[in-house]
Amino acid sequence: MVFSEATTFCFHASAQARSFTACFRWGASRLSNEVLSSGWICRAFVGRVRCLMQAMKIESAKLRASAKGLEECPSSNLPEFAFIGRSNVGKSSLINALTECKELAHTSSKPGKTQRINLFTVNDSWTLVDLPGYGYAKLSREKQGEFNREVSAYLTERENLKQVMLLVDSQIEPQGGDLSFALWLQECGVPYSVVFTKTDRGSDSKTANHSGQFRAELEAYGLEPNKIFMSSAKTKKGRGQILQWIEQQLPKKPKKKKGTAINLKWMK
Numbered sequence: 001m002v003f004s005e006a007t008t009f010c011f012h013a014s015a016q017a018r019s020f021t022a023c024f025r026w027g028a029s030r031l032s033n034e035v036l037s038s039g040w041i042c043r044a045f046v047g048r049v050r051c052l053m054q055a056m057k058i059e060s061a062k063l064r065a066s067a068k069g070l071e072e073c074p075s076s077n078l079p080e081f082a083f084i085g086r087s088n089v090g091k092s093s094l095i096n097a098l099t100e101c102k103e104l105a106h107t108s109s110k111p112g113k114t115q116r117i118n119l120f121t122v123n124d125s126w127t128l129v130d131l132p133g134y135g136y137a138k139l140s141r142e143k144q145g146e147f148n149r150e151v152s153a154y155l156t157e158r159e160n161l162k163q164v165m166l167l168v169d170s171q172i173e174p175q176g177g178d179l180s181f182a183l184w185l186q187e188c189g190v191p192y193s194v195v196f197t198k199t200d201r202g203s204d205s206k207t208a209n210h211s212g213q214f215r216a217e218l219e220a221y222g223l224e225p226n227k228i229f230m231s232s233a234k235t236k237k238g239r240g241q242i243l244q245w246i247e248q249q250l251p252k253k254p255k256k257k258k259g260t261a262i263n264l265k266w267m268k
């Protein structure tokens with residue numbers, strides 16, 4: 001092929017390519033306009049996301065035991081999810097928000113309300129555990145020491161403990177006590193996740209700032225929680241994500257086998 005022929009061919013080819021591209025663009029824009037204007041793709045997408053995000057349905061939640069220490073905790077095969085954190089961080093309130101039972105766990109604006117290991121059975125298949133908080137200055141040294149011993153024994157020796165949810169107040173700057181607790185959990189090999197609480201209380205930027213600082217501190221200490229959640233017991237923010245994640249940690253229920261249809265007509 002000589003130069004001129006080649007140029008003509010190139011011209012035709014590029015003209016064809018342009019018209020093909022134009023055709024394709026036109027077709028694609030018609031298609032996307034129609035699809036979008038009908039709302040079909042949006043609805044399908046949102047529906048799929050909602051379906052994936054659907055929180056576990058809470059059918060029942062009841063107090064199983066209120067134990068002074070590990071020895072008093074009834075033995076159980078159900079997976080346990082224990083809530084720990086500073087006094088007043090919102091452990092009992094979050095348990096009530098998750099189960100949608102306002103008075104399941106006792107809450108108070110005064111710190112030091114929960115003083116026992118409270119076990120709540122949910123859907124007869126898993127357990128939420130409300131623990132006494134740490135760092136309540138007004139508690140006598142003796143009492144605080146007793147709590148620490150009992151809670152530590154529970155956290156390190158309870159065989160069916162699946163995950164510790166370490167609650168951290170999103171409205172205050174990172175506290176040494178919370179970081180030390182995360183460090184201790186990691187050193188003991190106890191699986192844990194972090195849940196920032198009370199996100200409704202301050203502006204989004206304040207919440208993001210404090211939680212960001214805390215995450216940076218975790219990283220600086222080489223701490224790696226399994227998950228990090230943002231939550232509010234008041235607005236129920238994070239409820240869906242926490243429940244969905246808990247559900248993923250539960251043993252899978254065996255699927256019911258479809259029975260073979262038996263034809264009994266021949267017996268007549």
Ligand SMILES: Nc1nc2c(ncn2[C@@H]2O[C@H](COP(=O)(O)OP(=O)(O)OP(=O)(O)O)[C@@H](O)[C@H]2O)c(=O)[nH]1
Pocket residue numbers: 085086087088089090091092093094106107108109110111112113114115131132133134197198199200201231232233234235
């Ligand atoms: N605005 C707001 N207040 C909250 C939230 N969670 C808890 N609170 C309030 O914080 C206070 C303490 O809540 P609790 O759930 O009793 O805290 P706790 O961690 O169980 O406390 P202790 O049992 O003393 O360790 C109460 O006045 C709650 O109403 C929240 O998400 N938003």
Ligand SMILES: [Mg+2]
Pocket residue numbers: 091092093106107113114130131
């Ligand atoms: Mg409490």
